[in-house]
Amino acid sequence: MNEMISGVGEPVVTDATKGGGSNAARIAEVKAWLAAQFDAAGKEVPDFEYTPRSIAHLYNLATVSQAKTQAANIVANDFRQKAAEYRSQAARIREILENVGLAQESLPSNVVASAQVLANVANLLNIRDTELSRWEEKQNGSSFLVAMGDISLRKTGVDEKRAKVHKESKTLLEYTRKAIARLTYLKRTLAQLEDDVAPCDAQMENWKTNLGVMASKERQYMQQYNNYKALLNRVGYTPEINHGVLVEMAEHRKDLEKKTKPILDTLRSYQDLPPDKALAALAIEDKKRQYAAAEKYLEDVLQSALATSD
Known part of the structure; x- marks a missing residue:
């Protein structure tokens, strides 16, 4: 079915296709397609101006819609044919089972349950029967065993992925523990630093006050030094008189x-x-x-x- 749908392309109106028919034929085809679509919806076609641009766009939509409708009809017909074949085969199998005394009504409940479980497993494994043709048997064995082997391989792959994820989760958990421990240490250090802020601020203020006093004393001593130096110069002091x-x-x-x-x-x-x-x-x-x-x-x-x- 998918192959049938994918095989139907979406036609696009090109310059070559535009030149293939007259505008009147295109307008007539577009009007017929619009009438069919709006009639199916139970509405009337609204009035609008048929310009070359709108006609080209609607013609393209009509072509694509008709192609998809045709593809959908083909798929629907195929499904109807398959459904009819399945109903016919089911009726034939039911008749055969009734003839040999294996009708569902005459079977014990446990047998019916086991058959239902087998059918569910077959649907889960996506198999149609319990054996293949002779050539396929030589190559792959029964389809049930192939399906079970595939499930086993998938289980092994899932187990490996689970082990890998478990290992990665342990590594991430270890990293998380280390990060939490480091975060706790940083929080403790931050709290200690915040506690030390007030004493440090007080000490800084004390140092600032002392620095101001020392700067004032320095200016005072420099003034006294300059005064003493001027006095020594006036009395004729020389460095030789030590x-x-x-x-x-x-x-x-x-x-x-x-x-x-x-x-x-x-x-x-x-x-x-x-x-x-x-x-x-x-x-x-x-x-x-x-x-x-x-x-x-x-x-x-x-x-x-x-x-x-x-």
Whole structure:
């Protein structure tokens, strides 16, 4: 039946077919086809304008519809013929069974049930009888065994597919378990991080406050540094006058004070003597020489200290 239906093609109106008949013949054929279709539906054909485009389209539909109707009639006739043959064969088989005493009414119920089960199995296996021709028997054996073998092969294939699917499902289940465990770990980590947000925010605010204080102190210290630097520039400070030089000069100053202290004491004692102009002039000249010698010694010490620092 399928071969008969597929063998009937759907004609398409081409330029060559359009030129085969006149427009009047096509219009008449289209009108007849429309009248037949609407009469079958119990309706009247609506009025519309017959343009070349609509006529070509309707003619194509009519041709296709007639081809399909003809194919359907052929298939229906084939089905009717087969049904008649099956009814005739069923009547003949029923007559034969009644003649040999195997009518369905005279058989036990269990035999009827077994036959019904056998018929259902045959329909399930899509077999027509319990044996084949001799040549087919040599090649394939009975059709029942062939069908059972095919079912067995299908069952084996289904079992293999089931085992494969079971293995894949186990693999997917393992992946799912791992994914769930990883998701649980990530959720726990996220909850811990969310709990740590508030302390971290507080610590960040503290650091931010301290950073602002440190920046303010830095500006203050830089201002003080610039002020001290300007002050040192005003007093003539140079990098050569370092702490070591100042300490050494202080020690020399102490030595000079120790040396000049007796002289100062002597000069103070002279203040108590009666004034003698000649002796006073000699004493003053002597002290001037000692003072000049002390100044020269201090200058030499400073020069040597500066030379050593260089």
